[in-house]
Amino acid sequence: MYNIGSYEERLKDFNWGISEAKLGYRKGDIINIGEYCSDRICRQGKADKLALVWEGHSGEIKKYTFNDMRVLTNTIAHFLKGLGVNPGDRVCLFMDKVPELYFGFLGIVKMGAIAQPLFSAFGADSLLTRLEDAQTTAIITQKKHVGKVRKILEVLPCLKHVIIVDDDGTKAPREREIAFCMDKALRVENFDIYPSTAETPSVLHYTSGTTGKPKGAQHVHYSLISQYITANWVLDLKEDDIYWCTADPGWVTGTSYGIIGPWANGVTQCVLDVGFKADTWYKFIQDRKITVWYSAPTAIRSLMKEGKAAVDKFDLSCLRHLCSVGEPLNAEAVLWSQEAFGKMFHDTFWQTETGSMVITNYPGMKIKPGSMGKPFPGVSAAVVDMKNHQPITKAGVVGLIALKPGWPSMFRTYWNNEAVYKSKFINGWYICGDRASIDEDGYFWFVGRDDDVINTGGHLVGPFEIESALLEHEAVAESAVVGKPDPVNMEVVKAFIALKPGFEASKELDLSIMNYIRKKLSPLAMPQEIEFVKSLPKTRSGKIMRRLLRAKEWGEEIGDTSTLENDD
Ligand code: PRX
Secondary structure: OOOOOOHHHHHHHOOOHHHHHHHOOOOOOOOOHHHHHOHHHHHHHHOOOEEEEEEOOOOOEEEEEHHHHHHHHHHHHHHHHHHOOOOOOEEEEEOOOOHHHHHHHHHHHHOOOEEEEOOOOOOHHHHHHHHHHHOOOEEEEOHHHHHHHHHHHHHOOOOOEEEEOOOOOOOOOOOOEEEOOOOOOOOOOOOOOOOOOOOOEEEEEEEOOOOOOOEEEEEEHHHHHHHHHHHHHOOOOOOOOEEEEOOOOOOHHHHHHHHHHHHHOOOEEEEEOOOOOHHHHHHHHHHHOOOEEEEOHHHHHHHHHHOHHHHHOOOOOOOOEEEEEOOOOOHHHHHHHHHHHOOOEEEEEOOOOOOOOOEEOOOOOOOOOOOOEEEOOOOOEEEEOOOOOOEOOOOOOOEEEEEOOOOOOOOOEEOOOHHHHHHOEEOOEEEEEEEEEEOOOOOEEEEEEOOOOEEEOOEEEOHHHHHHHHHOOOOEEEEEEEEEEEOOOEEEEEEEEEEOOOOOOOHHHHHHHHHHHHHHOOOOOOOOEEEEOOOOOEOOOOOEOHHHHHHHHOOOOOOOHHHOOOOO
16 A cells, blocks of 8 residues: 555645655644754654664675764764854765765754755865855765865865764864764764754755856755655655655755655665666665665666566566656567566656656656656646746646645755846746657657756756866867767767867867866766867857757757847
8 A cells, every 4th residue: 555545535635734744744843854854753762763774885884873873964964053054054965875864964954054055076066166156055965075165265265174974083274164973973972953843944955057156956854744744645655665766865856855764764774885787786676675666767768778688587576666767768678678677667756946846746646757756746847838827738748837835845945146046937837847748548758958067967957067167178269069969978068169269179179178178067067078170150149049059959940040049
């Protein structure tokens, strides 16, 4: 029996009070995500239940119960308070998927600060942009990443504390650095958890747009109401499940469903801090007896490439429910998962801004392979006309995905950027920036993004950030960055570059530019292909026509170029 029961029944009488009641929350109460995920679960008699089973590179395994998690998150919260970090301050998490990342997140919100997770593969420039925008007070990191922080420390007077979790503290600390070893620190049994209420800020996740700098989507503690119930009804998490979310908490999936959703449900989760390799993943599922698995299309397509023979080497009969997010899940991948695992992946659609799943395939619901499914009960979703933003009622007509504001985990603003936040709301709808259609049965079908943001392997990359970084390379006069189709990653970054006089196209220059971006921004932002051009297509007002270049890559009709840019 699935937790959601019948989707149609749930739709009829749904209100968010159902989730509030399950969590024992009443309007006006104190609500702290850290408390709900650890102390509350311990009070339910599950103090000795495993909360986290972590496996590292060398096969090393660490296990923590809910009580360990309660105490260790207290310990981190206490440590931060002792440093002088205040409620409302931004504290960045910049680590691999180590236990300190997961408990650090909960420790930060327990003391009332705002957790700002950033992907540990980010280079110094990507880091700087986001720390500067958030005026971050402290960063929690590892020795292997601290070099990138040191590079930018001088231009970040706001960043008062650099906390290193795997430093033994024997050497004299460098400026603003401090060692903190979670497993050896004096355990803090009791901590005065910050009395946050529904609208108290909790998390700041940076996401890329077409123009301007990355934007910080700011969430609040009340988001828990959505994250808890979607984890319960869509991931179908139950008391005895062993859950694995493959996402990194540097991105929203890794926090909403790699931390908050499962732990608010009191479920044991496993983390594998090792890069992708089919055998390693299958062995992990087999050994850890994973029952519910939340992953992403690029990973599924990569597994598909390895074939069914790779699956058959392992006993994966433990798996009972599979879900996916982040990019379009093609029908072939859904059908393959049925053949390989005896289960279909259930696609779910949502965004950093939505904070929780909004359109999903429910357990027990008929899956139409290739469709994102139907709106979560309580989420009013439509496809609206691209021009007048009125809901389209005719089946199969493509428009923009739009959501009626009001679900608990909706972002509350973009940090320092209320104007752009407001611009996302038109005609009373939040416009996601994606195109889709709805069929006669109410299923949503993804068509594509409505902007130039590149989705590579489920990670959004902003072309503007890459173009700005490219301009700092000595050889680059101007550039345009677009997504190019890729069979596994869906899209990869391609850069069109016009060189400065005196520079000539060559393989070496290609590599030099690629490496430059990889180090400065991240491996995700690194162009996989560079095409050197004499000049770039521009509108009469001088704006580079990215869409024209993109259309060429995708073999699409370019049509009347005057419609591609409307500022001219
Ligand atoms: O374009 C959509 C795509 O990823 C975007 C959101 O990315 P981000 O904020 O990084 O959050 C990713 C994880 C929640 C969306 O606007 N996207 C997400 N899920 C799907 C998807 N595209 C197609 N199908 C999906 N299921």
